[in-house]
Each structure stands twice: as C-alpha cells, then as structure tokens.
Amino acid sequence: MPPRVRRDGNVTVGGLQVLQGIEALSELGVRATSLFDVVGTEATTLEEGARIPLAAVRRLFSVTQRTTGDALAGLHAAERVEFRGPLAYLLMSCPRLREGLALYARLSGVAISALRQSLHVDPPVASIVFGLDAGTPHENRHLMDYVVMGTVRTVRRVAGPGFRLLEVHTRHAARGHEAEAARAFGCPVRFGRPEYRIVFPARVLEDRSRMSNPLVAKQLEKLAAALGTSAAPASFRVGVEAATRGLLAAGHRPKAASVARRMHVSQRTLQRRLEAEGTTFNAVRDGVLREIAEAQLRSPILSVKEIASSVAFADVATFSKAFRRWTGDAPSRFRARFQR
16 A cells, blocks of 8 residues: 655654755855745754754755756755764764664654655665655655765765665656766666665675774664653653753754753753752753764764764864863864774
C-alpha cells in the first residue's frame, strides 16, 4: 500500500535546515534578505528552533529559479552546503558508516517532518531510499535534489575520497538535465523512478573510520537515546540532559525555557527540581555541551567552527571562551593533545 500523503499544511522543516538552505541558495546569486522574506522570519528565530511550513521552503527554491534562471537550483545549492548540527558531525566521526546511516535514517523527521530515509543492503550493493509523504514529484524536485545531494556530500565526508556512487534514482522527470545531474552526482542518474535512491558498494558500510573513537560512539548512543526513548529517566537531571541532547540534535538552542517545555514542566519547576538534586540548569547544559565538544575535537575532520555550531554557539570566539571556562584549555590546544 502506498504511503498516505500528508497535507502540506501539516508538514514542517527544521529551522537549522532552513537557515543552511538560505545560506546555500544565496550563493547562487539571490539576496539572503529576499529569501528570509519568503519564509517570513529572521536568522535568529531559525537558530532558536522555529519550524517552517514545507510550502514556504518550496517557495525558496522557486524564487531562486526565477531569479537566477537555474533549473537545478536545489542540486546546485546542495553542492555548496555542508549539513550542520551534532548529528551530522557525529555521523562524520562514527565508528562505521552502517551505524551512522541507521541513526541518520531514524532521525530524518527532525529535518522534514514528512521525510523518510531507510538503509537497504543487498550485497554487493547498498542504498539509501528517501521518501517525502507530501506533494508531487514535480513540486518536490528542488527540495529532494537538495536533500539527496546533501546526504551524498555528508556520506562522502564519512567514507573518504574513495567513496563512489553507482547510480542515483529520482522520482521527478529529467526535463533535459540528465548530463548536468550526472556531472553533479558523478554517476548515472535515472529519472522518473518510483523512489529517490542512491546506490553504492555495500562494502563501505563496514569500513572502520580512521576518525573513529570511543567517545564519539558514546555520544551517538546518547543522542539516539535522547531522541528515541520513552522510558522514565533515572533522575530529573538525567531527563534534563536527555532533553538538552534532543534539542541539540534537532538544531535548537537548549535554553531553560525550551528544555522545560520538552519536559512538560514550568521553567521555575525545572530550576527548583535541579536545585533539589544539587545542581543548576546551566551546569547540566554545559556538561552536555562539553561532552559533545570534547568528543568532536578528537576528530580532525571537523573544524572548530563546525564544532562550535554543533553545540549551539553562534561563533568560534564565544565557544572558545566557554570551552576555556569548562576545561582550562583553548579548543585548539585541547585538540593538539590528541593529534600528536
């Protein structure tokens, strides 16, 4: 039975994903201010976790196509973007690609509420299948080009320069752009297929990453638990830690008010219950941010700027100041101790 298509009005896109999309589309020649006008909000609001209707995100691509004349605006924008956030960055440092992709697929709804991703393995090949339970292939062509290419770029960073695609399937029609799509993906692209799919050699799933380390694996497990469990936490503090991780993975700043909402208590109750356990919200939140930052700094594949963004700091200077307060070291000096 085919999936039930949701009404567009019920489908939303995460603020962090919209912000990255606007940055990428502006590189194609559209003024960022015009794009923010399309979604009706500002960068700060998106950074704080606002979700945007799918229809508005589609308009971003339509405006870009009209302004630039680029019929492959989604594909070309994705060639200019690196997906951000703790989930993407931890995936880049996961022990094996298989584990990272399984988690990535599980949490695809964080980015787009109607997006589905699944990993399929049929040796000697494997594939990631994408589905969007809203709209038609024509309506979604730019958005899905962007999602698929963005995922390919993330996987390439994980798997290394030897990774190669065997083929890509898309649901929308070619419209005379076969050669450019093949150039962008580096493989044949099959248009008008029943699903969006990228196909690659299955053996890369089991290759151990040279960036792997036990702390990264631990952070991946904690992020998965924070977003996937319904079990009662062992203590209120543990619940706050899980809520903080869940908000970070969704691209939200973990403020006391947003954590309290996630835990279905008032902000005052949040503070009072933490005080009863001998701690504060700032201490718990900073402990989570420090854990994630320290794990990622052990991976040379990530820049300090990327790590700062993944733990919700607006710039490197602010992150560096906080990291020195937590550890007594600058991020660069901390990293150097593990790369000698």
